[in-house]
Amino acid sequence: xxxxxxxxxxxxxxxxxxxxxxxxxxxxxxxxxxxxxxxxxxxxxxxxxxxxxxxxxxxxxxxxxxxxxxxxxxxxxxxxxxxxxxxxxxxxxxxxxxxxxxxxxxxxxxxxxxxxxxxxxxxxxxxxxxxxxxxxxxxxxxxxxxxxxxxxxxxxxxxxxxxxxxxxxxxxxxxxxxxxxxxxxxxxxxxxxxxxxxxxxxxxxxxxxxxxxxxxxxxxxxxxxxxxxxxxxxxxxxxxxxxxxxxxxxxxxxxxxxxxxxxxxxxxxxxxxxxxxxxxxxxxxxxxxxxxxxxxxxxxxxxxxxxxxxxxxxxxxxxxxxxxxxxxxxxxxxxxxxxxxxxxxxxxxxxxxxxxxxxxxxxxxxxxxxxxxxxxxxxxxxxxxxxxxxxxxxxxxxxxxxxxxxxxxxxxxxxxxxxxxxxxxxxxxxxxxxxxxxxxxxxxxxxxxxxxxxxxxxxxxxxxxxxxxxxxxxxxxxxxxxxxxxxxxxxxxxxxxxxxxxxxxxxxxxxxxxxxxxxxxxxxxxxxxxxxxxxxxxxxxxxxxxxxxxxxxxxxxxxxxxxxxxxxxxxxxxxxxxxxxxxxxxxxxxxxxxxxxxxxxxxxxxxxxxxxxxxxxxxxxxxxxxxxxxxxxxxxxxxxxxxxxxxxxxxxxxxxxxxxxxxxxxxxxxxxxxxxxxxxxxxxxxxxxxxxxxxxxxxxxxxxxxxxxxxxxxxxxxxxxxxxxxxxxxxxxxxxxxxxxxxxxxxxxxxxxxxxxxxxxxxxxxxxxxxxxxxxxxxxxxxxxxxxxxxxxxx
Amino acid sequence: xxxxxxxxxxxxxxxxxxxxxxxxxxxxxxxxxxxxxxxxxxxxxxxxxxxxxxxxxxxxxxxxxxxxxxxxxxxxxxxxxxxxxxxxxxxxxxxxxxxxxxxxxxxxxxxxxxxxxxxxxxxxxxxxxxxxxxxxxxxxxxxxxxxxxxxxxxxxxxxxxxxx
Numbered sequence: 020x021x022x023x024x025x026x027x028x029x030x031x032x033x034x035x036x037x038x039x040x041x042x043x044x045x046x047x048x049x050x051x052x053x054x055x056x057x058x059x060x061x062x063x064x065x066x067x068x069x070x071x072x073x074x075x076x077x078x079x080x081x082x083x084x085x086x087x088x089x090x091x092x093x094x095x096x097x098x099x100x101x102x103x104x105x106x107x108x109x110x111x112x113x114x115x116x117x118x119x120x121x122x123x124x125x126x127x128x129x130x131x132x133x134x135x136x137x138x139x140x141x142x143x144x145x146x147x148x149x150x151x152x153x154x155x156x157x158x159x160x161x162x163x164x165x166x167x168x169x170x171x172x173x174x175x176x177x178x179x180x181x182x183x184x185x186x187x188x189x190x191x192x193x194x195x196x197x198x199x200x201x202x203x204x205x206x207x208x209x210x211x212x213x214x215x216x217x218x219x220x221x222x223x224x225x226x227x228x229x230x231x232x233x234x235x236x237x238x239x240x241x242x243x244x245x246x247x248x249x250x251x252x253x254x255x256x257x258x259x260x261x262x263x264x265x266x267x268x269x270x271x272x273x274x275x276x277x278x279x280x281x282x283x284x285x286x287x288x289x290x291x292x293x294x295x296x297x298x299x300x301x302x303x304x305x306x307x308x309x310x311x312x313x314x315x316x317x318x319x320x321x322x323x324x325x326x327x328x329x330x331x332x333x334x335x336x337x338x339x340x341x342x343x344x345x346x347x348x349x350x351x352x353x354x355x356x357x358x359x360x361x362x363x364x365x366x367x368x369x370x371x372x373x374x375x376x377x378x379x380x381x382x383x384x385x386x387x388x389x390x391x392x393x394x395x396x397x398x399x400x401x402x403x404x405x406x407x408x409x410x411x412x413x414x415x416x417x418x419x420x421x422x423x424x425x426x427x428x429x430x431x432x433x434x435x436x437x438x439x440x441x442x443x444x445x446x447x448x449x450x451x452x453x454x455x456x457x458x459x460x461x462x463x464x465x466x467x468x469x470x471x472x473x474x475x476x477x478x479x480x481x482x483x484x485x486x487x488x489x490x491x492x493x494x495x496x497x498x499x500x501x502x503x504x505x506x507x508x509x510x511x512x513x514x515x516x517x518x519x520x521x522x523x524x525x526x527x528x529x530x531x532x533x534x535x536x537x538x539x540x541x542x543x544x545x546x547x548x549x550x551x552x553x554x555x556x557x558x559x560x561x562x563x564x565x566x567x568x569x570x571x572x573x574x575x576x577x578x579x580x581x582x583x584x585x586x587x588x589x590x591x592x593x594x595x596x597x598x599x600x601x602x603x604x605x606x607x608x609x610x611x612x613x614x615x616x617x618x619x620x621x622x623x624x625x626x627x628x629x630x631x632x633x634x635x636x637x638x639x640x641x642x643x644x645x646x647x648x649x650x651x652x653x654x655x656x657x658x659x660x661x662x663x664x665x666x667x668x669x670x671x672x673x674x675x676x677x678x679x680x681x682x683x684x685x686x687x688x689x690x691x692x693x694x695x696x697x698x699x700x701x702x703x704x705x706x707x708x709x710x711x712x713x714x715x716x717x718x719x720x721x722x723x724x725x726x727x728x729x730x731x732x733x734x735x736x737x738x739x740x741x742x743x744x745x746x747x748x749x750x751x752x753x754x755x756x757x758x759x760x761x762x763x764x765x766x767x768x769x770x771x772x773x774x775x776x777x778x779x780x781x782x783x784x785x786x787x788x789x790x791x792x793x794x795x796x797x798x799x800x801x802x803x804x805x806x807x808x809x810x811x812x813x814x
Numbered sequence: 815x816x817x818x819x820x821x822x823x824x825x826x827x828x829x830x831x832x833x834x835x836x837x838x839x840x841x842x843x844x845x846x847x848x849x850x851x852x853x854x855x856x857x858x859x860x861x862x863x864x865x866x867x868x869x870x871x872x873x874x875x876x877x878x879x880x881x882x883x884x885x886x887x888x889x890x891x892x893x894x895x896x897x898x899x900x901x902x903x904x905x906x907x908x909x910x911x912x913x914x915x916x917x918x919x920x921x922x923x924x925x926x927x928x929x930x931x932x933x934x935x936x937x938x939x940x941x942x943x944x945x946x947x948x949x950x951x952x953x954x955x956x957x958x959x960x961x962x963x964x965x966x967x968x969x970x971x972x973x974x975x976x977x978x
Contacts (some may be wrong), residue, residue: 034910037918040852040892044919047851080816135978137837138816214864214919215955265854265919266953298855512954666855705913705959712956736861736951744944744957773840773956 028701038386045218052292054136058129060121063374063729065150077141079135102344107180122339125304170372186427187363192328196319214299215265227255237272238549261509261539303734309381311336328363338377344358350385394779450691472676474788477775484768485557489659496652500609507547509539526567553768562658569654666767668692681803695767713776821885826894841876889971891956892922904971914963916954918956
């Protein structure tokens with residue numbers, strides 16, 4: 020019997036390649052390509068009066084300088100709105116090159132293509148733009164006010180969308196409740212900051228009329244479809260490859276960034292490969308951000324701390340454009356109730372334009388804000404009523420027998436939010452035991468007597484994962500027994516080449532490293548959606564599972580004919596198919612692949628044997644390929660989930676604040692996590708650990724310093740602090756497995772889980788340590804200094 | 815500024831001559847002139863450490879060095895550290911064993927940074943080891959796997975000694 024690979028901490032198939040410098044990232048392709056560079060707006064808001072490109076064009080080695088005036092047809096229109104919605108009544112998307120108005124610092128104004136990137140960047144410095152500065156709406160709350168400067172000159176205000184929903188009767192519940200509280204919460208912007216910036220390499224072949232695009236994207240199929248339409252090309256002549264992607268975290272799923280279409284366009288125009296690799300400053304001002312929200316909460320509770328009603332009003336920072344529609348506020352609104360049972364609930368959000376970098380989902384996608392607000396509410400209600408903070412959560416959890424649980428609000432896929440399964444109280448108990456919570460409370464009491472600022476914070480969350488519409492998989496068994504798998508979703512470090520191989524290995528009885536997976540190449544599978552929203556393992560994983568079952572059946576039928584035994588009597592193990600109870604009577608999978616394709620051209624002794632076996636297998640048939648069969652051992656299957664599936668967990672941090680430096684030290688960070696059935700625990704742990712690091716980074720280190728003119732004043736790694744190994748503690752991870760009933764593998768997504776409760780956990784822990792409310796995020800030593808020294812005014 | 819000069823480098827033990835413009839970064843020359851794309855460029859201002867290579871045996875940011883200024887130097891990149899028989903270097907194998915990488919973009923920088931000290935890493939305190947790699951950014955792993963990988967490399971090297 021072969022060992023089961025699903026659930027085992029299998030080492031990764033992709034690692035030897037990545038460890039020896041043989042990974043292939045976007046900048047590793049087309050070394051002879053021309054270099055592209057972009058001129059970006061220096062103004063938060065301005066009218067373009069004129070652009071002089073003559074000096075740039077005159078520079079030796081410059082092959083083209085383009086502005087909006089050079090664009091025609093669809094390309095001269097605003098880029099597409101990806102997710103329209105009736106609630107998005109004033110959408111705005113940007114032009115591939117700015118037309119008359121720039122609305123944020125970093126907006127693309129002109130493009131240069133030159134001999135190499137050095138020359139292209141020289142030429143960018145020789146383009147002169149005459150701007151007329153316009154009033155800037157930089158601050159989110161300020162931009163939401165009626166008399167704010169407008170972000171877009173053609174709009175009366177900055178509200179692009181609005182939505183509201185109510186379940187139960189919030190006002191009646193508030194009127195009769197024992198306690199009603201009102202609070203304001205603010206959370207600022209954050210961003211993905213993958214180590215590999217964005218990049219695109221296009222090669223348009225005029226002889227064949229085909230376009231090959233290598234793009235550091237999370238959604239190559241969408242890019243392909245869009246470019247084919249934009250350029251009027253046959254989609255079968257447009258190939259988009261997402262090669263190794265050096266981190267994306269949601270930021271690289273957005274299509275279309277202006278550079279993505281412009282590089283493809285320039286390659287077609289110049290008849291030569293063109294490459295653009297974003298530099299780090301461009302990544303700060305030209306790649307999307309997320310997170311900025313301000314919430315006004317009204318909450319009603321009974322004397323036992325049960326939440327009776329909640330009224331949520333919030334504004335979401337859209338930035339200057341909204342190609343991704345209302346997804347972020349939709350997710351915040353849909354997930355803010357978290358693991359809690361709240362009978363009466365109402366939300367209203369407004370999506371507000373600001374003259375800053377556009378926003379779209381970044382790991383967590385609206386949930387970090389939601390969890391931060393909800394978990395602060397839990398702590399504050401507990402504090403007001405004198406209830407233990409773990410106990411108040413326990414009293415409000417949805418019970419384990421209440422699933423499927425109707426949350427009572429709309430979900431991002433248009434349906435209603437329905438939690439499929441969960442064990443929230445059990446998860447909290449796992450965490451409390453790991454923490455030794457009671458012992459901590461004693462320790463904290465003693466520490467306080469000695470003046471130490473020790474605090475603990477909880478963050479409970481539910482994470483919607485695995486949304487549709489679908490993903491697919493193509494599986495093919497090769498003549499040497501290798502199993503090729505192709506999926507449409509790209510990879511950005513999640514170990515797709517391993518976890519999907521584990522699923523296949525179990526079905527076909529082959530070694531994990533005998534499975535070769537290619538992801539994100541539209542030449543291999545053209546139908547698919549993308550890697551985002553913690554959906555790849557759930558949706559593509561189940562598609563891989565289906566395709567493996569289908570190809571297994573095909574192989575069994577061929578083996579059945581060759582060995583003259585019934586399909587039910589066959590066993591798949593060790594790369595062979597053999598007769599149950601007679602391991603010596605069998606055929607290697609590779610040989611079955613040869614038999615299934617009755618040709619006579621293969622090399623090697625095994626092929627000779629296979630031809631003889633094939634003659635036997637087809638002896639009883641009236642033709643070489645029996646009716647109803649197809650040559651080869653190959654299958655394509657798709658999986659479309661009926662609904663999203665909901666992972667959950669609770670994090671806790673114990674922190675100590677230094678009286679003198681006002682720095683925060685994380686003494687322990689403990690995680691309970693449940694993503695259903697785990698395919699590879701090593702990879703799941705890695706996803707959670709990396710996510711937590713991003714959560715901590717966003718809560719205490721990373722802060723965008725925008726000034727009133729919409730200038731990002733810390734757009735470099737020197738000034739914007741991403742945590743190093745010296746800032747991130749070792750984690751203590753604890754898992755439970757509550758399978759999803761909604762897919763055959765019982766899995767839920769894990770990609771975003773680590774990041775989601777980060778702001779909540781740190782805010783609650785620091786609040787506990789200082790005995791002060793922490794209702795604006797992120798924090799920093801300076802912010803803590805101000806909180807700890809309220810009389811001290813900065814000069 | 816664009817007139818090229820010939821420089822000689824020893825790259826991964828091999829003598830290479832290359833014509834470079836004086837302003838070209840070493841990272842660009844390695845990647846685009848010599849085809850050694852294993853060295854990655856993450857920030858181009860010396861903070862992230864992805865582009866770290868060994869120059870005359872010491873880790874250095876290849877995005878902060880002009881190639882023309884290191885004429886005659888010996889460079890080691892991630893392509894040059896595996897064993898002569900093609901087996902992974904103990905440090906590389908340890909990164910696979912301890913899940914020290916996810917997307918793999920920052921990984922060559924961590925490997926090259928740890929090359930001078932990996933053999934002593936198991937005796938370092940947690941704080942010491944964290945400080946040793948505190949010039950390298952990783953956005954995927956949260957560093958736990960990287961720390962375990964560097965710490966675990968010596969044991970792999972010892973196992974290999976035992977095999978001989």
